Amino acid sequence: MDLSLVALFMLVLVVHGAGLDDQCPVERCAKDGPAVRFPFKLKDNKPPDHCSYPGFELSCTDTKQTLLELPTSVKLYVDKIDYALQLIIARGPDECLPKQLRNFSSHGSLFESTMGLSDYSFFNCTSRKEDGYNNYWYLDCLGGPGYSYAYTSDYSISSTDLTNCTKLYNLSSVPSEIIELKNILHLNWSTPDSGHCERLGQFCRRKNSSARIEIECYDKPKSEEEIWKKIVPPVAAVGSVVLLLVIFAAYRVYSIDKAARENQKRIETFLADYKAFKPTRYMNANLPGRPLLHALEVISEAE
Numbered sequence: 001m002d003l004s005l006v007a008l009f010m011l012v013l014v015v016h017g018a019g020l021d022d023q024c025p026v027e028r029c030a031k032d033g034p035a036v037r038f039p040f041k042l043k044d045n046k047p048p049d050h051c052s053y054p055g056f057e058l059s060c061t062d063t064k065q066t067l068l069e070l071p072t073s074v075k076l077y078v079d080k081i082d083y084a085l086q087l088i089i090a091r092g093p094d095e096c097l098p099k100q101l102r103n104f105s106s107h108g109s110l111f112e113s114t115m116g117l118s119d120y121s122f123f124n125c126t127s128r129k130e131d132g133y134n135n136y137w138y139l140d141c142l143g144g145p146g147y148s149y150a151y152t153s154d155y156s157i158s159s160t161d162l163t164n165c166t167k168l169y170n171l172s173s174v175p176s177e178i179i180e181l182k183n184i185l186h187l188n189w190s191t192p193d194s195g196h197c198e199r200l201g202q203f204c205r206r207k208n209s210s211a212r213i214e215i216e217c218y219d220k221p222k223s224e225e226e227i228w229k230k231i232v233p234p235v236a237a238v239g240s241v242v243l244l245l246v247i248f249a250a251y252r253v254y255s256i257d258k259a260a261r262e263n264q265k266r267i268e269t270f271l272a273d274y275k276a277f278k279p280t281r282y283m284n285a286n287l288p289g290r291p292l293l294h295a296l297e298v299i300s301e302a303e
């Protein structure tokens with residue numbers, strides 16, 4: 001049997017045994033993108049059911065960004081997922097979260113802004129206001145015409161001059177981070193509580209119970225290093241056996257060759273001796289010598 005086939009077969013067995021097969025997948029949209037795993041999954045892939053949690057769907061954009069789309073059509077690029085803290089760090093796709101403000105106020109999202117929520121009143125003003133107040137923000141990324149301002153509603157609006165402004169609308173429970181214009185949003189989730197597994201150094205997945213959604217912790221898949229540690233000894237064993245066989249075969253070839261060469265040499269020596277002695281020893285005795293010499297010459301020519 002072909003030895004490299006045997007080796008390959010053993011490798012497959014070992015890799016299979018190392019448990020690379022039945023793990024939930026860890027995926028990424030880009031090499032340096034956040035790891036996507038339980039409770040998340042990539043929408044277009046179809047990991048086993050127990051590998052994700054309903055509503056925790058991400059997708060990859062054409063530019064390899066990790067996209068989170070909230071049920072209210074808010075689109076966010078996910079930069080980091082902290083699985084132990086159950087925290088997502090995201091930003092607006094066009095560097096302007098306030099563009100999506102009106103869809104943020106909706107409740108019922110699985111994700112919560114960790115930096116708190118506030119109610120705001122929005123105004124459209126014809127002139128730029130003085131900066132430096134913490135109770136209103138100029139939303140400059142929204143652009144013109146006009147100047148857009150967000151006022152916290154706990155600030156008495158009557159105490160500010162709104163003569164050049166028109167009221168647009170009120171929004172309640174808006175993540176303050178959006179108004180504060182860092183184009184960064186910290187969202188966390190409380191269900192499923194997958195972080196408690198992570199804090200125990202384990203991974204989390206859904207239990208296989210059909211009745212209701214439950215989660216369980218399980219041991220982390222082996223790190224690449226550990227897998228190599230499992231793979232290397234048998235591969236090395238197979239490899240050394242193959243190597244030994246190769247050495248043995250090479251030796252056999254060499255020794256057969258050597259024996260043949262030695263044989264040849266013996267015959268040549270014998271012939272040389274024979275020719276050297278022939279004049280004295282076989283000068284008159286042709287018959288016993290001739291056939292032997294002839295036979296030896298035939299052999300030596302055949303070699």
Ligand SMILES: *[C@@H]1O[C@H](CO)[C@@H](O)[C@H](O)[C@H]1NC(C)=O
Nearest residue numbers: 072073074075099100101103
């Ligand atoms: C807000 O949501 C509506 C419908 O859900 C959608 O049509 C609209 O494009 C969204 N607005 C923004 C700025 O994303």
Ligand SMILES: *[C@@H]1O[C@H](CO)[C@@H](O)[C@H](O)[C@H]1NC(C)=O
Nearest residue numbers: 085086113114115188189190
């Ligand atoms: C999510 O953030 C809120 C606000 O900071 C906090 O009260 C809540 O405990 C956090 N939830 C989790 C699961 O960390």
Ligand SMILES: *[C@@H]1O[C@H](CO)[C@@H](O)[C@H](O)[C@H]1NC(C)=O
Nearest residue numbers: 124125126144145146147168
């Ligand atoms: C703000 O007011 C200007 C006119 O002063 C108008 O052209 C613009 O569309 C308004 N912007 C919004 C967001 O209503």
Ligand SMILES: *[C@@H]1O[C@H](CO)[C@@H](O)[C@H](O)[C@H]1NC(C)=O
Nearest residue numbers: 119120121153154169170171
């Ligand atoms: C907007 O909120 C302000 C302050 O909370 C309130 O006085 C005003 O009546 C609200 N306007 C609308 C249209 O809801």
Ligand SMILES: *[C@@H]1O[C@H](CO)[C@@H](O)[C@H](O)[C@H]1NC(C)=O
Nearest residue numbers: 126127128129161162163164
């Ligand atoms: C309102 O606009 C007028 C003309 O553009 C300007 O002179 C005035 O200072 C503005 N008022 C405020 C309070 O910004």
Ligand SMILES: *[C@@H]1O[C@H](CO)[C@@H](O)[C@H](O)[C@H]1NC(C)=O
Nearest residue numbers: 022048050205206207208209
């Ligand atoms: C869940 O059940 C499926 C088949 O129904 C099985 O393939 C899978 O390994 C099970 N997962 C767990 C975590 O037990």
